[in-house]
Amino acid sequence: MSKQDDIKLLRINYLRGPNIWTYRPVLEVWLDLGGLEDFPSNLLPGFNERLVALLPALLEHHCGVGERGGFLQRLHEGTWLGHVLEHVVIELLNLSDMPTGFGQTRSTSQRGVYRMVFRARDEQVARTALAEGHRLLTAAINKQPYGAADVQAAVEKIRAKVDDCYLGPSTAAIVAAATDRRIPHIRLNDGNLVQLGYGARQHRIWTAETDLTSAIAEGIAHDKDLTKSLLATCGVPVPEGQIVGNAQEAWEAAEDIGLPVVVKPSDGNHGRGVSLDLNTRDEVEAAFRVAEPHGSEVIVERFVRGHEHRLLVVGGRVVAAARGETASVTGDGVSTVAQLVDAQLNTDPRRGHGEDFPLGPIQAANDGAVILDLQRQGLSADAIPAAGREVLIQRNGNVAIDCTDEVHPEVDYIVSLAARVVGLDIAGVDVVAQDISRPLHEQGGAIVEVNAGPGLLMHLKPAEGSPRPVGRAICDHLFPDTPDHQQPGGHSGRIPLVGITGSGETHHVARLVAWLLHLSGYYTGLACRNGLYLDQRCVDDTDCAHWEAGQRLLMNRAVQAAVFENGAETILRSGLAYDRCQVGVVTDLGGAAGLAEFDITEDGQMFKVMRSQVDVVLPDGVAVLNAADARLAEMEELCDGEVIFYGLVPDAAVIAAHRNKGGRTLYIRQDQVVLANGSTENFLPGLGKLSAWCKRRAIPEDMLLAAIAAAWALDIPLNLIGAGLNAFESTDKPAGRAD
Structure with missing residues (x-):
């Protein structure tokens, strides 16, 4: 074995949505082991010992064995080095505080070439971890100098990339809470701007600010003097104060207010430039000079004795509180x-x-x-x-001791009132009080600031006391379980989504379903090979059956329902554009031709690809499957929700079996569409002779059945389906471009 036999990285592909490997984004790497194909781990003298010495925590990897030490067992028995690289990368991510539990390595039809994947929340972080893992593994294989310091340097490089690319802790806490509630999210920039939910039911967050946060309220909070004036008008206790223009005016204001005083910027933040408990002219004038660079104006106000507290208000209620320490x-x-x-x-x-x-x-x-x-x-x-x-x-700026359970109800009321007066849906309210468990008026306490976009870290990771679920509180605020959010998907920010995949003319199915949703009153987005449509208006007439076009629909605030055509290549190259869908349609398992790039050469391999569409159907959703293919019918077991089978003939074995179980089916009898629910049958009203309809519009009968089944799954009334189909005119040309 020689140095040139090292592992070669042939191709790196980031799968951004649900894919053939998992529901989540992964980095897929094509590897060529070269001569190392003949040298599994147990045939490389000293390799296992060198590797474990560098990464001792590999002992914790269960691997396929399913227990601690499982991967080491595989190492000693002999495993190929693509699999080893997978675990090395995962361990480097674990050491970088980005725990990653998912990875797989599979051989391809070409000798020595493997596909290795691992969970990847961010593409750049994953690529960095891959590069560092490849470097470490190469050193271990070739007995090159590489020690603990090199491992630590690799970890620090990955951590630096995490800091550059991943969400900040406050935003990440909100996104994690959304994920727990099955609310989907889309990152909208390289920073902390994130969309929760899809289309018309989305909300946006930017750290602890939301699209419900008023710009006027933010402006008020930024002006501390105006904030105090409004609060005082509404009976909220605040320390009296004055805006001053120079050091002499600061002392004169201090004399008017009465010593001791506080001097601070009128629009500063994070406690910068704030001086407390000032009792002499020299102190006041020096404090003015400290405060002046940190804000547009300087304010002098009465000093309130007590501890500094930060109370977090979300949606009109206090959800967390922390106390400061000197x-x-x-x-x-x-x-x-x-x-x-x-x-x-x-x-x-x-x-x-x-x-x-x-x-x-x-x-x-x-x-x-x-x-x-x-x-x-x-x-x-x-x-x-x-x-x-x-x-x-x-004296201040060290707020990190949780005291949420100590907050007096009167303090809760006053603080919540302060947030409402300013107009903030999320606010960090600074309270000075000797004892937060007593009413403020009893102890001369006061509210000294109301802050927009407050940090959450002090509540997520307090120095003392229990962490508070503030991310969940913000999610519940944006997506409450109220009558206004009780419509299907509303509580989770979801809109009706239909995904359609197959090798045939699936664009017909997509166009028909989008048309019927449009007639049902939904502002409907459609991404298919004919283009990108917004409520039947073509805004892009190129092939839009791909991930990027799908994302455009999901980010559009106007879209109330969306339909996606997904070819096998889309699933293999980028993954699905959405995490879950209401209806998933699979028309066939053909299309292997042209997919050799993905090591797919025969239709028998298509099951694993096409099942991706069924895997993402929601528990309250429906998979629509073609009963003509017995292999495709096996996907029924993979669906979390209901299954509707369709076929051209009523006596197909799959349809008969499904009817016997009380399931829903579609088929053709007497040149009409029959919808059966168990033993109950109904002709689709209003459509007329099926053959005449299909001939006039040049749409195959099986594609029409798939579209009707999807519409039925969406609970569109049958009479509207029939009438809508009669009104549909098929065309491969754009239906009217938007200006």
Whole structure:
């Protein structure tokens, strides 16, 4: 074996939707083992030991054995190196805090060539993990220098890509809660703008802001002086204050208000530039200079004694609360204040840069508010406090102790009122109180700020106390279980979706179903080989039976129902555009010709491809299957929902068996369409002679039956189906382009 026999990565393909492997996005990699095809893991001297030394946690991989140590067992028995690469990549992702449990490796018809896939939430993260895993495995195979430091460097590179590409923790918490509720999501940009739900039933979030968050309310919250004025008018306790233009005015305002006071930017955030408990002119004027760079104006207000609290209001109710703590260091007689801060505070795992940390690092030498507090104690960042001396570093900005269960009902009411007065559906309300379990008026407490787009991390990962399900609270706010959301799919943000796959003229089925949905009153989107249609208007006359066109429909707020034509190539190249559908139609299992690129050469291989459409049918949905193909009929067992079989003849074995079980079927008798529900039969009203209809419109009878079955599955009234089909005119030309 020589160096040139290393694993070659032939092709890398990101499957963005449900596919032949799984419901979720995966990275599919085509591998050529070359000469390594003759060297499974047990025939490479020392390879297993080198690999496990680099990645000891491979012991935890169950693999196909189904128990801890299963993969190591496979290693020692002998497994091919494409399979090993799969586990190496998965383990690197696990070490990078992106746990990935799914992976598969399968041989192809070409000797030494394999298809390896693994779960991939983000394509760029997955590609980085693949590259690093390939590098590690190559080193282990060829006894190249590669140690623990190299593993850690690989992990850090993947983590950096995660930080660049993946959702922030607040947004991720909301998306995870949506996933738990079976609410689909689409990421709309490289940042934290995410769509929850499809089409007309969607909502959008941007971290903790939603499409229900008023821009006017955000503007009000940004102006702290205006916010206080509105709150005071409505009886919400707030500290009195004044906007000032210079340091002298700040002192004059402090004298008018009465010492002690707070000086802060009128439109700052994250506690920047805020100085508390100021009692002298020098302190007030210095605090003005600290606050001025952090906002458009500076405000002086009465100092309210007590602890800082952050209460999260979602949809008019408090769902989480956290209490702040001051940050102090203790002198050792040797270290400077800055050194003590780094050693005693910045080593706290809660502190760090980025959204993953509830607390930020403290820069004692550069933070104006910290410098001012040190000056008030006769110190500087370079001073060396005496051993045992406690030095106050930060009075605010350290909110990380959960106190949700302590909030008094009156405090809950006042805080919720404050959010309503400002007009925010989601708000972070800052309250200063000595005891949050007592009414504010009893202790002189007050609301000092109302913030739009609040961070959620302090509630998701508090330093003390229980995490709170704030992501779920936001999902429940956007998709409540109320009468307005009781229509099918409304509670989960879903619209009626119909997916159609097969090798024949499935565009006819798609056009017919979209037409009938349109007549039923739905603003209907259609993506098929004839083009992209919005409510029967063609907006793109190219072939649109692909993932990108489908996504355009799902993101369109006007679309109330959508129909997708999905060829086998679409499923193999990109996956389905949607996660689940109401109705899935499979017309046949042909079409292997032309798919050699995907290692498919005969129709017998098409079952695994076409089943993808049935796999995604919702539990309350319907799969529509052609009874003429006994292999296709086997997909009935794969469907989570109901199955309707259609066929040209009533006495087909599959149809008869399904009727005997009380199932729904369609077939032709006396040149008319018969709809049977168990033993009950009805002719489709209004359609007339089937042969004449099909001849006039050049649509095959089996395609018409598939469309009628899909419409029946959508609960479209039978008389509307018949009348609608009579009104349908088939054309391969666009039905009127949009301007």
